[in-house]
Amino acid sequence: MSGPPRYLISDLCAYLESYLPPEQVSEVYRAYLFGAEAHEGQKRKSGEPYIYHPLAVARTLGEMRMDYKCLIAALLHDVIEDTPVSKEDLSAGFDDEIAELVDGVSKLSQIDFASRAEAQAASLQKMLLAMTRDIRVILIKLADRLHNMRTMGVMRSEARRRISRETLEIFAPIANRLGINSIRVELEELGFSHYWPWRHLVLERAVQKAAGERSELLATVETALKRRLAQEEIPGEVTGRCKNLYSIYRKMRDKRRSFSDLVDVFGLRVTVDRVDTCYRVLGQVHNLYKPVPGRFKDYIAIPKANGYQSLHTVLFGPQGVPIEIQIRTAAMQRSAESGIAAHWMYKSGSQSSAPALALANEWLQNLLDMQRSAGNSVEFLEHVKVDLFPDEVYVFTPKGRILTLKRGATVVDFAYAIHSDIGNTCVAARIDRRMAALNTPLRSGQTVEIITAPGAKPNPSWLNFVVSGKARASIRGFLKNLKQLEAEALGRRLLNAELAGLGTEVDRVDPVRLSVYLEEAGLPEIAALLAEIGLGNRSPLLVARRLAGGDGELPAPEHAPGADLHPHRLAIRGTEGMVVTFARCCRPIPGDPIAALFSPGRGIVVHRQECRNLGSLETKRDKRLQVEWAPEPDGDFPVEIRVEINNRRGALAMVAAAIAEQGSNIENVQSKDRDGMTTALEFLVGVRSRRHLARIMRRLRQIPLVIRIVRVSR
Missing domain, CATH: 3.10.20.30 (Beta-grasp domain)
Structure with a gap:
C-alpha cells in the first residue's frame, strides 16, 4: 500500500507563509527542531524516521489554516508519550498553552489498567475532557489518526482491524459531530477498507458500474439545471457528487436495503452566493422536475447537530429515476468541509462557522x-x-x-x-x-x-x-447517589435496632473495634458498612454482635431438659425475625450437624457441616454463623433419597407404600432406568428428624426388590 506524499519541513514552512506571519512560522520551525531532536533514532513501523509523522499531522492542520500554536503542538504531540520530554519541559521551552495541548493528546501510559478496553476508554476520556477546555486537542488527534490510517498498510491484520474499528466507532463520528466532513469521509473510507476489505471491494465495484450507467442521465439533468439557472440569471455552480462507500454500506446495513434500492448514491450539488438564492434555486428545480413527496429537508432553517446547512430534495429525473439535489451557499460548503475548523480557517470576515461553533x-x-x-x-x-x-x-x-x-x-x-x-x-x-x-x-x-x-x-x-x-x-x-444515601440511612436504622438490644448504638461503638472490623471486612469507612447493611449485603445482627464485642455468634434459647446445646449458639427456631432458609444442595434435617452463612437476599442459609458448597468458613468469617437445632423443631423437612431396585411391575407402588407407612409424605419422585434390569427412584420426602429418616430407610431395606438406598447431596 503506497503511503501519502511525504512533506519536508521546508514544504510546510513554505505553505504556512501563505497565511501566517514570518515570526510565527519561525516558531513552528523551532518546534520542528525540538521534536526532531526528541525523536532522534526513533523509527515508525514503515522504517522511516518518526519525525515524518508529526510533520504530516502538522501539514493536515496547516491545510485547515490552524493557528501556529496548534501547529507547534502537532509537531510535538508525541514527545510526552514517546520520549523523555515532560510537560514541564514543554512549558519551559514554549508555553503552558502548547504544553496543555500536547498533554491532552497524550495517552495515559503511566497507569496500569485491567484490560485494553479500560486503558483505551481512560485515554479517550482524558482526551475528550481536554477537548472541552480546548477544541484544538481533538483536531490534532483527528489529524494524527488520519495519518496513521493512511500509513497502516505495514501493520498486522489484527492491529489494522482493531484500529479501524476504533476509528469507525469514535474518531470518524467525532469528526462528523464537529462538522469536519473532509476528515470524516477519509477516516470512514480508510477504516471501512481495512476493517471489511472484501465488502469494500464489492461495493466499490458496484458503485463504479452504477456510475457508468447513470453518467448520461446525470449529465442530462446537470445540463438542464445549468440552462435554467442561466435563463433566470441566477449565479451558481452545478457539480456532480457521489456518496462515500461507508455511508452507502451503513445505509444498506441499517435499513436492510439492497444497493439498487438506494436513491441518493449519486446526485448534484448547486452552490450559490446567498441564502435567499438557495430558495429561489429550489423553486426552479421543482419547476423543472417534480419533487418526490416527503423527501425535502431544510437544513438551512434547522441546521444539523454539527452545524451542517443545506437544502436537500429528491426529484423524479428522466425515465422516473430519483436524483438527489443539494443546494447551499459557498460559505455553507466551506463549513460543511471544515466544520468547527472554519472558525480558524475563515474567521476573518466570515460568519459561516458560527452555527458549527455554537x-x-x-x-x-x-x-x-x-x-x-x-x-x-x-x-x-x-x-x-x-x-x-x-x-x-x-x-x-x-x-x-x-x-x-x-x-x-x-x-x-x-x-x-x-x-x-x-x-x-x-x-x-x-x-x-x-x-x-x-x-x-x-x-x-x-x-x-x-x-x-x-x-x-x-x-x-x-x-x-x-x-x-x-x-x-x-x-x-442520580440513582446511584440516591441509592447510596438511602442505603446508608436504612443501614444505620437496622444496625441501631440490633445494637439497642446490646445496650449501645452506632455512635457509641468503640472506635478501635470499629476500625478493626472495617479492616477485616475490607471497607474504607463506616458509611460503606452502613450502605452494605442497607442494601442487604451484610446482616445487621452479625455486625452488631461483632461491634459489641462478640464473634458473630448469638445466644441460644433456654435449655430444655435433656437438650445438648452449646452455649452462645443460635437455635434455628426463634431467630429474632431473621429469615432462615435450608440449603437445597444438602437439605439438612433435625439431628444433622449444621453450619450457616448469611446470604444477601436469602437471610441465614443452613447447610450440613459436611456440605461441599459451604467452602472455607474461615474465608467468610464476617458472614459465618454458629447454629444448631431447637430442642423440638416443628414440621416436616424435605430430604432426598435414592432407592435402587430391580425393575419389576409394581415396584414403585411397593416403595411408595412403605414410605407412606412410616408417616412420611412424598413430595416428588423421579424414575431413571439404569441398565434395563434396575431402576433408580429418587424421592423427595418430608421427615421430622434423622431418626425418622432412619426408620424409613430400615423399612425400605426390608423390601426384597431393593438393592441399595442412599441419602442424596447435590
Missing part, C-alpha cells in the same frame, strides 16, 4: 455533564458513543428554541437536553399543548413543554426508554 460548544458542555454523572471511563465512553450517532429529530421549546435530539428520543431525553435539573424533576409534558406521558417518542416539528414538580426524582424505569447519552448518564448518576 453547536460544538453545546456538545462539549454535554460531555462535561456526562463525565460528572458516569461511574467510570468505560461507562463514560459508552454514553459518548450513543451521542456520536445522532439520527436527528428537531423539536421546539415553548419559546421557539430548536433542540436537536437522537431519533427515537422521548420527553425525558428532551427534558435532560434542556438541563439536568429539569430532567431530574420532570413528571409530565405537553406536546403541541396536549398532555403526554414521559415515554412518548418525539417527532420533528413538535413543541414540547416540560412539567416539573419540586419533590420529583428520576425513576429507574426511565433507563428502559431514554436514548441520549446525557439522559442515561444523568439518571444513572
Whole structure:
C-alpha cells in the first residue's frame, strides 16, 4: 500500500507563509527542531524516521489554516508519550498553552489498567475532557489518526482491524459531530477498507458500474439545471457528487436495503452566493422536475447537530429515476468541509462557522455533564458513543428554541437536553399543548413543554426508554447517589435496632473495634458498612454482635431438659425475625450437624457441616454463623433419597407404600432406568428428624426388590 506524499519541513514552512506571519512560522520551525531532536533514532513501523509523522499531522492542520500554536503542538504531540520530554519541559521551552495541548493528546501510559478496553476508554476520556477546555486537542488527534490510517498498510491484520474499528466507532463520528466532513469521509473510507476489505471491494465495484450507467442521465439533468439557472440569471455552480462507500454500506446495513434500492448514491450539488438564492434555486428545480413527496429537508432553517446547512430534495429525473439535489451557499460548503475548523480557517470576515461553533460548544458542555454523572471511563465512553450517532429529530421549546435530539428520543431525553435539573424533576409534558406521558417518542416539528414538580426524582424505569447519552448518564448518576444515601440511612436504622438490644448504638461503638472490623471486612469507612447493611449485603445482627464485642455468634434459647446445646449458639427456631432458609444442595434435617452463612437476599442459609458448597468458613468469617437445632423443631423437612431396585411391575407402588407407612409424605419422585434390569427412584420426602429418616430407610431395606438406598447431596 503506497503511503501519502511525504512533506519536508521546508514544504510546510513554505505553505504556512501563505497565511501566517514570518515570526510565527519561525516558531513552528523551532518546534520542528525540538521534536526532531526528541525523536532522534526513533523509527515508525514503515522504517522511516518518526519525525515524518508529526510533520504530516502538522501539514493536515496547516491545510485547515490552524493557528501556529496548534501547529507547534502537532509537531510535538508525541514527545510526552514517546520520549523523555515532560510537560514541564514543554512549558519551559514554549508555553503552558502548547504544553496543555500536547498533554491532552497524550495517552495515559503511566497507569496500569485491567484490560485494553479500560486503558483505551481512560485515554479517550482524558482526551475528550481536554477537548472541552480546548477544541484544538481533538483536531490534532483527528489529524494524527488520519495519518496513521493512511500509513497502516505495514501493520498486522489484527492491529489494522482493531484500529479501524476504533476509528469507525469514535474518531470518524467525532469528526462528523464537529462538522469536519473532509476528515470524516477519509477516516470512514480508510477504516471501512481495512476493517471489511472484501465488502469494500464489492461495493466499490458496484458503485463504479452504477456510475457508468447513470453518467448520461446525470449529465442530462446537470445540463438542464445549468440552462435554467442561466435563463433566470441566477449565479451558481452545478457539480456532480457521489456518496462515500461507508455511508452507502451503513445505509444498506441499517435499513436492510439492497444497493439498487438506494436513491441518493449519486446526485448534484448547486452552490450559490446567498441564502435567499438557495430558495429561489429550489423553486426552479421543482419547476423543472417534480419533487418526490416527503423527501425535502431544510437544513438551512434547522441546521444539523454539527452545524451542517443545506437544502436537500429528491426529484423524479428522466425515465422516473430519483436524483438527489443539494443546494447551499459557498460559505455553507466551506463549513460543511471544515466544520468547527472554519472558525480558524475563515474567521476573518466570515460568519459561516458560527452555527458549527455554537453547536460544538453545546456538545462539549454535554460531555462535561456526562463525565460528572458516569461511574467510570468505560461507562463514560459508552454514553459518548450513543451521542456520536445522532439520527436527528428537531423539536421546539415553548419559546421557539430548536433542540436537536437522537431519533427515537422521548420527553425525558428532551427534558435532560434542556438541563439536568429539569430532567431530574420532570413528571409530565405537553406536546403541541396536549398532555403526554414521559415515554412518548418525539417527532420533528413538535413543541414540547416540560412539567416539573419540586419533590420529583428520576425513576429507574426511565433507563428502559431514554436514548441520549446525557439522559442515561444523568439518571444513572442520580440513582446511584440516591441509592447510596438511602442505603446508608436504612443501614444505620437496622444496625441501631440490633445494637439497642446490646445496650449501645452506632455512635457509641468503640472506635478501635470499629476500625478493626472495617479492616477485616475490607471497607474504607463506616458509611460503606452502613450502605452494605442497607442494601442487604451484610446482616445487621452479625455486625452488631461483632461491634459489641462478640464473634458473630448469638445466644441460644433456654435449655430444655435433656437438650445438648452449646452455649452462645443460635437455635434455628426463634431467630429474632431473621429469615432462615435450608440449603437445597444438602437439605439438612433435625439431628444433622449444621453450619450457616448469611446470604444477601436469602437471610441465614443452613447447610450440613459436611456440605461441599459451604467452602472455607474461615474465608467468610464476617458472614459465618454458629447454629444448631431447637430442642423440638416443628414440621416436616424435605430430604432426598435414592432407592435402587430391580425393575419389576409394581415396584414403585411397593416403595411408595412403605414410605407412606412410616408417616412420611412424598413430595416428588423421579424414575431413571439404569441398565434395563434396575431402576433408580429418587424421592423427595418430608421427615421430622434423622431418626425418622432412619426408620424409613430400615423399612425400605426390608423390601426384597431393593438393592441399595442412599441419602442424596447435590
